[in-house]
Amino acid sequence: MSEIKVIITGTPGAGKTTAIAAISEVPPVRTDTATTDELADVKSETTVAMDFGELTLEDGQKVFLYGTPGQQRFEFMWKILVQGGLGLIVLVDCTRADPIADMGMYLDNFADFVAETGAVIGLVKRDVNDTPAVDDFYQALSQRGLMFPVLEVDVREQGDVSLMIEALVSLLEFA
Amino acid sequence: MKYLSSIGLSAKDETVLKSLIDLLGARTSEEWIYRDDVMVDALLLDFDNSEAVAAWNTKPESVRRNTIAYSSEIPGISFARRLAKPLRAADLIAVLKDIEENPGKADKAPASSTPPPSTQAPSEISTLAECVARHSEGLLRLTFGDREVVLDRQRRCFSTSESGESLAALLAHPFQEFQVTRGADVNLPPDGSIKWLDQKALLWLVGQSGSHGRLIDGLEQGGLFRITRWPGFGLVRPSQTVLTLCSMLTRKNAMSIEEIRSVSGVPEFDIIAFINAASLTGILVAQSGDAAKPDKPAAKPELPTERKGLFAKIRSRLANTRA
Ligand SMILES: Nc1nc2c(ncn2[C@@H]2O[C@H](COP(=O)(O)OP(=O)(O)OP(=O)(O)O)[C@@H](O)[C@H]2O)c(=O)[nH]1
Ligand SMILES: [Mg+2]
Numbered sequence: 001m002s003e004i005k006v007i008i009t010g011t012p013g014a015g016k017t018t019a020i021a022a023i024s025e026v027p028p029v030r031t032d033t034a035t036t037d038e039l040a041d042v043k044s045e046t047t048v049a050m051d052f053g054e055l056t057l058e059d060g061q062k063v064f065l066y067g068t069p070g071q072q073r074f075e076f077m078w079k080i081l082v083q084g085g086l087g088l089i090v091l092v093d094c095t096r097a098d099p100i101a102d103m104g105m106y107l108d109n110f111a112d113f114v115a116e117t118g119a120v121i122g123l124v125k126r127d128v129n130d131t132p133a134v135d136d137f138y139q140a141l142s143q144r145g146l147m148f149p150v151l152e153v154d155v156r157e158q159g160d161v162s163l164m165i166e167a168l169v170s171l172l173e174f175a
Numbered sequence: 176m177k178y179l180s181s182i183g184l185s186a187k188d189e190t191v192l193k194s195l196i197d198l199l200g201a202r203t204s205e206e207w208i209y210r211d212d213v214m215v216d217a218l219l220l221d222f223d224n225s226e227a228v229a230a231w232n233t234k235p236e237s238v239r240r241n242t243i244a245y246s247s248e249i250p251g252i253s254f255a256r257r258l259a260k261p262l263r264a265a266d267l268i269a270v271l272k273d274i275e276e277n278p279g280k281a282d283k284a285p286a287s288s289t290p291p292p293s294t295q296a297p298s299e300i301s302t303l304a305e306c307v308a309r310h311s312e313g314l315l316r317l318t319f320g321d322r323e324v325v326l327d328r329q330r331r332c333f334s335t336s337e338s339g340e341s342l343a344a345l346l347a348h349p350f351q352e353f354q355v356t357r358g359a360d361v362n363l364p365p366d367g368s369i370k371w372l373d374q375k376a377l378l379w380l381v382g383q384s385g386s387h388g389r390l391i392d393g394l395e396q397g398g399l400f401r402i403t404r405w406p407g408f409g410l411v412r413p414s415q416t417v418l419t420l421c422s423m424l425t426r427k428n429a430m431s432i433e434e435i436r437s438v439s440g441v442p443e444f445d446i447i448a449f450i451n452a453a454s455l456t457g458i459l460v461a462q463s464g465d466a467a468k469p470d471k472p473a474a475k476p477e478l479p480t481e482r483k484g485l486f487a488k489i490r491s492r493l494a495n496t497r498a
Pocket of ligand 1: 011012013017019068069116127128153154156
């Protein structure tokens with residue numbers, strides 16, 4: 001039985017580790033380490049390998065959730081990670097300077113994978129900053145010829161993480 | 176056994192209609208037969224043929240009941256049932272099924288043979304979705320016992336005594352059970368004592384809960400539909416059905432209700448609720464069913480059963496995580 005996996009990506013601090021922790025049956029295997037570089041001002045810990053979580057289906061088959069390390073210097077890992085993946089979830093931190101550019105960067109990095117599968121865009125920390133408007137994200141997607149769900153979520157909530165995966169599955173089956 | 180006849184069709188259309196009827200077989204619940212010598216259950220009227228429309232107008236109500244307006248333009252909105260030219264099996268099946276399920280759905284006689292839709296007397300408001308769709312300006316208050324919703328169209332916001340699921344349940348009551356107040360008759364408590372929310376969340380729920388299987392006036396049963404983006408779900412977590420419809424309707428090519436139903440297996444009742452909700456929230460693109468349909472895109476290849484099974488298992492696993 002081949003491995004079923006969903007890839008979660010996004011900028012450092014977007015909430016990849018938090019999202020996996022919210023829904024995984026096993027505590028996420030954290031590979032976080034103390035931040036040393038410029039990120040240290042923002043966050044005390046960051047993920048250096050990847051986050052890992054799992055869900056068990058009724059027949060025992062597992063769905064694995066992989067969070068990519070956020071920092072761009074781990075980019076070399078992304079291509080290996082996505083092989084055979086079901087699809088991509090991009091978490092976009094709306095407290096950052098240019099969330100639309102962040103989304104674009106991940107869609108570029110994972111362009112081949114996304115074209116073969118599909119992606120769900122999760123806008124996070126909307127309680128702190130609710131701009132840009134959701135429509136602006138759709139417009140940026142459509143300029144790339146893409147139509148993916150853009151959902152405002154709180155990744156600390158299990159139901160919201162579940163919604164992103166359900167939307168991804170619907171997209172893969174029906175879009 | 177049900178009978179269908181027609182008035183004013185071209186010889187070619189009549190031949191096509193008869194052969195389609197012969198081919199319907201098990202795709203309708205009842206067996207349909209083309210006859211023009213008996214009392215019929217449905218009548219197809221060529222709405223572009225003014226002589227035929229004039230002749231039809233002189234017929235007794237018993238004959239005109241369950242008339243289907245067949246036209247290359249958007250036929251008069253006074254017709255509850257419409258078919259766009261050219262005749263297509265899927266559209267015909269949808270409308271015949273509708274007649275099987277709701278015989279005698281109200282029609283009104285058209286004022287003239289080619290009435291511009293806007294001058295038509297609007298039909299009775301029968302659903303909450305229709306009521307809200309027509310109320311495009313000012314205040315609207317819907318009261319149900321001690322529960323209520325106030326919509327402010329100018330400020331694009333609403334307030335309610337309810338929250339989330341209970342608001343959805345409230346909006347599902349038959350329209351006739353609400354007390355409706357409009358405009359200056361709506362007395363609001365002083366500002367500041369009310370919590371206002373973005374109207375989109377309400378509009379979405381009104382479509383989802385308050386449609387009762389009827390499209391909002393102006394949307395054609397035989398039309399083609401798509402959405403420009405996924406809706407913001409707001410107060411209520413979307414069901415699996417809604418997620419399926421979001422995915423299908425964001426495809427590049429617009430789809431008819433019948434196509435959506437046959438590909439997704441979602442009942443027409445839910446598809447109509449979704450289309451109304453999308454229309455109310457401004458994300459719907461509707462085309463007339465006879466609009467030059469781009470060559471049908473190669474049908475999306477069927478997913479392997481194994482993959483469909485995997486998706487079903489993931490859904491069922493995640494259903495448990497919904498609070
Ligand atoms: N205010 C607010 N905070 C949030 C929200 N979602 C997540 N957070 C917080 O944002 C932080 C996310 O951190 P992580 O989950 O470690 O982010 P990450 O994507 O794994 O980061 P790296 O591993 O460094 O790439 C946590 O402190 C969350 O509690 C939200 O919707 N609102
Ligand atoms: Mg992390």
